[in-house]
Amino acid sequence: xxxxxxxxxxxxxxxxxxxxxxxxxxxxxxxxxxxxxxxxxxxxxxxxxxxxxxxxxxxxxxxxxxxxxxxxxxxxxxxxxxxxxxxxxxxxxxxxxxxxxxxxxxxxxxxxxxxxxxxxxxxxxxxxxxxxxxxxxxxxxxxxxxxxxxxxxxxxxxxxxxxxxxxxxxxxxxxxxxxxx
Amino acid sequence: xxxxxxxxxxxxxxxxxxxxxxxxxxxxxxxxxxxxxxxxxxxxxxxxxxxxxxxxxxxxxxxxxxxxxxxxxxxxxxxxxxxxxxxxxxxxxxxxxxxxxxxxxxxxxxxxxxxxxxxxxxxxxxxxxxxxxxxxxxxxxxxxxxxxxxxxxxxxxxxxxxxxxxxxxxxxxxxxxxxxxxxxxxxxxxxxxxxxxxxxxxxxxxxxxxxxxxxxxxxxxxxxxxxxxxxxxxxxxxxxxxxxxxxxxxxxxxxxxxxxxxxxxxxxxxxxxxxxxxxxxxxxxxxxxxxxxxxxxxxxxxxxxxxxxxxxxxxxxxxxxxxxxxxxxxxxxxxxxxxxxxxxxxxxxxxxxxxxxxxxxxxxxx
Numbered sequence: 030x031x032x033x034x035x036x037x038x039x040x041x042x043x044x045x046x047x048x049x050x051x052x053x054x055x056x057x058x059x060x061x062x063x064x065x066x067x068x069x070x071x072x073x074x075x076x077x078x079x080x081x082x083x084x085x086x087x088x089x090x091x092x093x094x095x096x097x098x099x100x101x102x103x104x105x106x107x108x109x110x111x112x113x114x115x116x117x118x119x120x121x122x123x124x125x126x127x128x129x130x131x132x133x134x135x136x137x138x139x140x141x142x143x144x145x146x147x148x149x150x151x152x153x154x155x156x157x158x159x160x161x162x163x164x165x166x167x168x169x170x171x172x173x174x175x176x177x178x179x180x181x182x183x184x185x186x187x188x189x190x191x192x193x194x195x196x197x198x199x200x201x202x203x204x205x206x207x208x209x210x
Numbered sequence: 211x212x213x214x215x216x217x218x219x220x221x222x223x224x225x226x227x228x229x230x231x232x233x234x235x236x237x238x239x240x241x242x243x244x245x246x247x248x249x250x251x252x253x254x255x256x257x258x259x260x261x262x263x264x265x266x267x268x269x270x271x272x273x274x275x276x277x278x279x280x281x282x283x284x285x286x287x288x289x290x291x292x293x294x295x296x297x298x299x300x301x302x303x304x305x306x307x308x309x310x311x312x313x314x315x316x317x318x319x320x321x322x323x324x325x326x327x328x329x330x331x332x333x334x335x336x337x338x339x340x341x342x343x344x345x346x347x348x349x350x351x352x353x354x355x356x357x358x359x360x361x362x363x364x365x366x367x368x369x370x371x372x373x374x375x376x377x378x379x380x381x382x383x384x385x386x387x388x389x390x391x392x393x394x395x396x397x398x399x400x401x402x403x404x405x406x407x408x409x410x411x412x413x414x415x416x417x418x419x420x421x422x423x424x425x426x427x428x429x430x431x432x433x434x435x436x437x438x439x440x441x442x443x444x445x446x447x448x449x450x451x452x453x454x455x456x457x458x459x460x461x462x463x464x465x466x467x468x469x470x471x472x473x474x475x476x477x478x479x480x481x482x483x484x485x486x487x488x489x490x491x492x493x494x495x496x497x498x499x500x501x502x503x504x505x506x507x508x509x510x511x512x513x514x515x516x517x518x519x520x521x522x523x524x525x526x527x528x529x530x531x532x533x534x535x536x537x538x539x540x541x542x543x544x545x546x547x548x549x550x551x552x553x554x555x556x557x558x559x560x561x562x563x564x565x566x567x568x569x570x571x572x573x574x575x576x
Contacts, residue, residue, distance in 0.1 A: 051537075051540070051541055054540040054541050055536060055537070055540050057540070058536060058539060058540040059536070061256050061257070061258065062255040062256050064258065065253070066258050066260045067258040067259075067260055068258070068260045069258050070260070079348070136397070149479070151524045
């Protein structure tokens with residue numbers, strides 16, 4: 030490998046007086062002073078959150094208002110800090126959503142444990158859990174930092190859904206039963 | 211005897227003296243406090259921040275517009291800072307030498323206040339000088355004699371704190387202050403050589419120095435002396451890039467590491483007071499004091515001229531304080547050996563040669 034020797038040139042007289050450098054530095058700081066500040070005065074001014082921001086994990090409903098989680102518990106298993114705890118539950122026969130496999134009876138995410146890694150979102154086969162834009166989370170007790178199911182759906186709201194997987198399955202099953210298979 | 215005593219106590223001179231003393235302290239403290247605000251604001255602007263803009267008092271925030279303006283500008287912050295220092299627990303560490311430890315901040319502030327007394331600020335219509343101690347013609351000699359005492363506070367603080375970093379800071383500070391005093395004195399001498407006439411009574415008076423600058427300011431004829439003096443003020447006030455005694459990155463807090471609460475506050479005020487006095491000296495000796503511009507005849511007459519002069523002086527002072535701050539947030543600190551080299555091997559020879567050159571020039575001119 031070729032070795033390149035960098036010549037360290039001795040300082041010129043002007044440089045050795047430091048003065049031109051100091052004046053140049055003063056100009057730099059003066060220019061900085063003339064610029065508007067970049068400070069965001071946080072509680073008064075909020076940052077704009079990018080679309081793919083990974084904030085607090087939330088559960089979402091589909092456009093028909095059906096909870097998308099089927100309590101497969103994959104997120105619970107994949108969660109590195111074991112922040113998620115799911116109690117699986119049945120869906121009653123009389124419900125509109127009876128064609129869906131299951132639903133969580135309780136779904137808790139302990140935000141004291143959560144590391145915002147987004148693995149739950151990645152692993153979810155139902156696209157039911159999303160890390161959304163909420164970034165400021167505070168609580169006065171440990172209990173208040175555990176998001177239960179109701180809170181998770183409240184935070185999550187509805188996201189656009191083009192699949193309607195379970196409705197399609199139901200239609201398919203109905204079609205096939207008509208055809209007599 | 212008793213009558214003399216009661217006369218003395220009741221004499222208006224006393225009240226006058228006390229009032230003047232209070233005035234010095236109030237002016238010095240408030241200018242220092244607002245320089246601290248300037249320091250915080252300017253550093254914020256340079257770093258793209260906003261700086262203190264929240265401190266407010268219900269009574270002031272109640273005033274429309276003015277209240278918000280004062281809060282945004284941080285104008286109430288100095289009061290909060292001062293009160294914080296005042297109400298903090300004044301801890302006395304167990305390992306310090308107590309008498310000297312308490313004495314050091316007092317010695318730091320006292321010379322600053324005393325030199326302030328001698329500063330002339332302007333001229334009354336009758337030619338009388340606006341100063342806190344009129345009639346004293348000791349001038350610049352007194353200034354240098356007293357303000358140099360500040361080095362004792364640094365030495366005492368560092369030594370009495372009885373710990374490593376304050377001691378190192380004190381040693382550096384003492385060496386630096388003594389080294390730069392030489393070049394400073396010589397540069398001043400150059401200027402006085404030019405302006406003071408030998409037969410004058412108060413040749414070293416700052417007032418006659420200012421009066422000599424009615425035409426050209428001294429900085430135009432003595433740029434080298436002005437530069438040397440300016441650098442020396444920076445060194446003497448322990449400001450960046452010469453803040454050897456403090457150098458918080460390598461010495462924790464330098465000589466005042468062990469100080470807290472109001473004692474630290476006094477060191478703080480003393481540093482800014484030295485800045486005020488240093489800048490005032492520079493203004494009086496090189497920038498024409500209360501003259502508004504070089505070769506500019508006095509505008510107006512009587513009290514208007516006086517006020518304009520005072521305003522000019524104050525404007526120059528504010529600019530200099532800003533300049534101190536500006537430099538601080540621009541350039542890094544010199545290494546200790548660089549400080550010593552600049553002081554002894556650069557500034558001192560320059561000052562001596564400069565003095566010699568002017569000496570020869572005046573001798574040849576006759």
